Amino acid sequence: MPEVRPADAAWRTPTFRQLDARLDTLVGGRTATQLEGLRVRTVGDLLHLVPRRYLAGTELSDLSVLQPDEDVAVLAEVRTVRAHNLPTGGQRTGRKARLEVVVTDRRGFLTLTFFGAPHLIRYWQNDLQPGARGLFAGKVRVFNNALQLSHPDFVILGEDGSVIGGAARNEDMASIAGSSFVPIYPQTGKLRTWTIGSCVTLALGAVDRLPDPLPPSVREAAEVTDLVAAFQGVHQPQGREEQQRGLERLRFDEAFALQLTMARRRADAAAHGATPRARRPGGLLDAFDARLPFELTAGQREVGDLLFDEIARTAPMQRLLQGEVGSGKTLVALRAMLAVVDAGGQAALLAPTEVLATQHRHTIARMLGDLADAGTLGAADHSTEVVLLTGSLGATRRREALARVASGAAGLVVGTHALLSEDVAFADLGLVVVDEQHRFGVEQRAALGAKAAAGGRARPHVLVMTATPIPRSVAMTVFGDLETSTLRELPAGRADVSTVVVDVRRQPAWVDRAWHRVREEVAAGHQAYVVCARISSTAKDRPGAPSDSDGTGFEPEDAPPAVAVEDLYAELSAGPLAGIAVEMLHGQLPVEEKDAVMARFAAGETAVLVATTVIEVGVDVPNATVMVICDGDRFGISQLHQLRGRIGRGGHAGVCLLLTTATPGTPARERLDAVASTRDGFALAEVDLEQRREGDVLGSSQSGRRSSLRLLRVLDDADLIERARDVAALCVADPGLADDPGLADIVTDVERRAAGDWLERT
Structure with missing residues (x-):
């Protein structure tokens, strides 16, 4: 198994020392600085900069895709040529020749329009004969309602693709245009x-004897070409087949680097023993199960039995539990936590926000009843304590909580x-449960495990939960160090929730109807959520102010400013919802106030809660039956599905109204229509991934920003990712490859990016 060492250590292999070389030593400081705009800083970065497309000598470009202000290079055939304002008979025309x-x-x-001295015009005219085929490069402009290139660079190509003429002011153009396939970067x-x-050509020359970091046995198992041939095939191919072989190697390398790191993490976790936490009959878990007022679903029982089996082993459990909103993941996790307590250990649940942590603490205490009253008079047999630990606790309460945790x-x-x-x-941390993993980093949950294992103690078992359905290809890529379980079945008693898209511009009367519907639900004894994408209309005037507003990154250019919680709360309280108990909730409120607001809403004292997405996960108020989401187009599909999951949790049917100004047919409107069409979170996850590709699903948000993966597309490349996973597993299992320096360097590079790139899940 490769050992991970500092990335800048002197022992790094010649391969990675060459690939890590700074570009300014090869192409000069000015060009190197310009290349940084493409995230290219080293020789390796440059060689992995794959051309966007290739121009073959026999294939004309598609001119219909050109856009104004775009820098382009097109292969086209000359149709007509006409010179203007050329002097005749030695007489000047007084106008510039064109x-x-x-x-x-x-x-x-x-x-194409060219300006210059008459002799240059005649020179270019001689090359640009009708029927000639050339490569033309320049910026697309609009003139007289038509697209044109003004004074473009060009070369004329012969039948064999060789350069036979032209006016390329850049010699690099002439040299590259003579290739069988012209790369367009x-x-x-x-x-x-x-x-x-031209820079790539220099880089290829610098690595022409580069040792391949993959051992021959690994290349054979992966069925890929060697690395130098791959670079040559991608950048200077002699044909499509060579180019495809090269690209396949680079794509495999990207998948393999991640999968090898994940395989190493799995092996490393297995190599560190865990204390077995076998289920003990007649303890806290059995007492809890006996009090449940409902039957567990088949899925809950199946996953629960699997968790009990894994925490009873000497190797630490590493499992991801994903499930639909309301599928009962918290109950499954709680039963595993109780089994650990019965076995003499402690269990910790890590939540991303104080609101969610507080909600979890209340929910667990409520579900346990007097089983959570250990240390008090009248506590039930086998009871334990449930302690809340957040950053905002006062000094006294924090000291008390720390003491209870440390003592066990x-x-x-x-x-x-x-x-x-x-x-x-911790006295003896046996299980770590991480809720809503997409808001945490791999390193954060690893830090909690390392804390538990300090002083030579065994590692805790780890259960990661997410209510955001994850397509298998994404799970393999992001959670490759975890085994995956899925809860699809919803508990009995869940009511139907209908979803309606309300076009604010075309259906203004429907907005009024939305508030009437809220009043009707409140009159019937139910409660409502109103969700906004930001806290305050003046938030931008408070630099550095924290925000739990949307976190989506969807900012429609033609849309009015998003409705703010503070503004809408004031408007509704004095207008459409006057006389109704309305409160607001957002992340900038003091902790005590947030807790009090949620407590009143959960108790039914508040009828309507105007909030940001702070209520997205974990909030459980079965009496809530209606949700109005303002500026629905500001949110992603997964986030809308999570929000909608807050209603219909009791036996009453619910309705979710998505208010939007998005125009039908736009991606924003398509997102909303998809959410309105189904409650199947797994189907929505596929739609989400299809629409925005992987965006930043490998990063910290659901914003649709570009992916940190350069060549892979997790939706399209599931087979390649799985093949890389299989090869990585073979590498970790093979004693002969355990200390291979090339594989060690591959893992080092991935681990070095873990805190700030595509493994980071903060």
């Missing part, structure tokens, strides 16, 4: 594709990131 050329892809047309600033191609008196500990603080010490 050459106007129309080129075609045999479907559409593009105008993404461009940035003044850095043209030809310059990038608190069998169940619920908290936020505060559990990771240095002054938190």
Whole structure:
């Protein structure tokens, strides 16, 4: 198994030392600075910068896809050529000479305009004969309602693709245009594709004897070509087949690096023993089960038995539990936690926000009843304590909580990131449950495990939970160090929830009807949520102010400012919902006030809660039957599905109204229509991934920002990712590859990015 060492250690293999070389030593400081705009800083980065497309000598470009202000390089055929203002008979015309050329892809047309001295015009005219085929590069402009290139660089190509003429002011263009396949790179600033191609040529020369980091047996198992051949095939291919082989190797490398790291983590976890926590009959768990007022679903029983089996082993459990909103994941996790307490250990539940941590603590205490009253008079047999530990606790309460945790008196500990603080010490932490894993980092849950294992103690078992359904290809990529279980079945008694998209611009009367519907539900004894995408309309005037507003990153350009909680609360209280108990909740309220607001809403004292997405997960008020989400287009599919899951949790049917200004047919409106069409979170997860590709599902948000993966597409490349996973497992299991330096360097590179790149899940 590869050992992970500092990335800058002198022992790094020659391969990675060459690939990690700074670009300024190869291409000069100015060009290197320009390349940083493409996230290219080293020789390796440059060689992994795959061309966007290739131009073959026999394939004309599609001119219909050109857009104004776009820097382009197109292969086209000259259709017509016409010179203007050329002097005749030695007489000057008084006007600047101009050459106007129309080129075609045999479907559409593009105008090229050249200005210059008469002798240059005649020179270019001689090259640009009708029927000639050339490569033309420049910025697309609009003139007289038609697209044109003004004074483009160009080369004329012969039948064999060789350069036979032209006016390329950049010699890099002429040299690269003579290739069988012309690579077209993404461009940035003044850095043209030809310059990038020239830099790549220098990089290829610098690594022509580069040792392959993958051992021959691994390349054979993966059925990929060697690395130098892959770089050559991607950047200077002689044909499509060579280019595809090269690209396949680079794509495999990206998948394999991640999967090898995950495989190493799985092996490392298994190598560190855990204390077995076998289920003990007649204890706290049995007492709890006997009090349940309902039957567990088949899925809850099946997953529960699996967890009991795994925590009874000497290897630490590493499992992801995903399930629909309301499928009972918390109950399944609580039963595993109680089994650990019965076995003499402690269990910690890590939640992403104080509101959710507090809610979990209340929910667990309520479900346990007097089984959570250990240390008090009248406590039930086998009872334990449930302690809450968050960053906002006062000094006295914090000292008391820390003492209960350190002594072991608190069998169940619920908290936020505060559990990771240095002054938190557990007596015997046997199980870590991480709720809503997409809001935490791999390193954060690892830190809690390391804390428990300090002083030579065994590692705790780990259960990660998420109510955001995860397609299998994403699970393999993001949670590859975990085994996965899924809860699809909803408990009996769940009511139906209908979802309606309300077009605020076209259906203004429906907005009034939405508030009437809220009043009707309140009159019937039910409660309502109103969700906004931001806290205050003046939030931008308070630099650095924390926000729990949307976190989605969806900001429609043509939409009015998002409705704010503070503004809408005031408007509704004095207007459509006057006379009704309305309160507001957001992340900038003091903790005591947030707790009090939630307590009143949970008790039914408050009828309507106007809130941000702070109520997205964990909030359980069965009496809530209606939700109005303002500016629904500001949220992602998964977030809308999570929010909707807060209603219909009792036996009463619910309705979710998605208010939007998004135009029908736009991606924003398609998101809302998808959510309205189904309550199947797994189906929505596929739609979400299809619409925004992987976006930043491998990062911290659901914003649709570009993925940190360069070549892989988790939706399309599931087979490749699985193949890489299989090969990685073979590498970790093979004693002959355990200390392979190339594999060690691969893992080092991935681990080094873990805190700030695509393994980070904060």
